[in-house]
Amino acid sequence: MSARAPLKLALLISGRGSNMTAILRAALAQEIAAHPAIVISDRVSAAGLASARELGVAAAAWRGEARQGTFEEMLLATLEEVQPEAIALAGFMRILSPAVVTRYLGRMLNIHPSLLPAYRGLHTHARVLAAGDTEHGASVHFVIPELDAGPVILQSKVAVLPADTEAALAARVLATEHVIYPRVIDWLGTGRLVWRAGAPWLDGRRLETPIVEDFRAASVGG
DSSP states (O other): OOOSSSEEEEEEESSOHHHHHHHHHHHHHTTTEEEEEEEEEEETTTTTHHHHHTTOOOEEEEEOHHHHHSSHHHHHHHHHHHOOEEEESOOOSSSSOOHHHHHTTSSEEEESSSSSTTSSSSSSHHHHHHTTEEEEEEEEEEOOOOTOSEEEEEEEEOOOTTTTHHHHHHHHHHHHHHHHHHHHHHHHHHEEEEEEEEEEETEEOOSSSSSEEEOOOOOOOO
């Protein structure tokens, strides 16, 4: 970690926010160079809101158009007030408009449960099993207007086991997400990772292909 001020971070969630919790805990333990300023949800019922507050992080939720206008209006107003340096989508299930994504281009990260560019979209674990793939994983990438198509920074790789169910495979991939997502946020916070000329640069070099961390022989998450 560097001596610079921690990265001021906003996190967007839609549900329980397990990746959010992993990031918050790493930040609060000063294991990564990030300061979680706020957690924002598009669902007032999201369980992750309570988790954030229990960890002492401010949380806000959209309460519907009748009270707050559209979600994106609420989101932009909140971000304008908080002024985060970066935004992490952590189990955030709403597709943001190109206008919002472009406004924060190079400052917005997402994690997707597949080895992108394979299996964009939903139900990745079921699709991997149906295809008979032997490898699966997760990808941390910058967000661009095209869904799940932004430049990938870091990927985890796990083995697909013969006896795997969708739930078992999902749990094993999720455990690796909790490792790689905080790591990329730390790279951003320390200045190792930057967005330059429409591409990610790491340690002064343009990242042409993702870094891959191999968990196939590991017992991450048990």
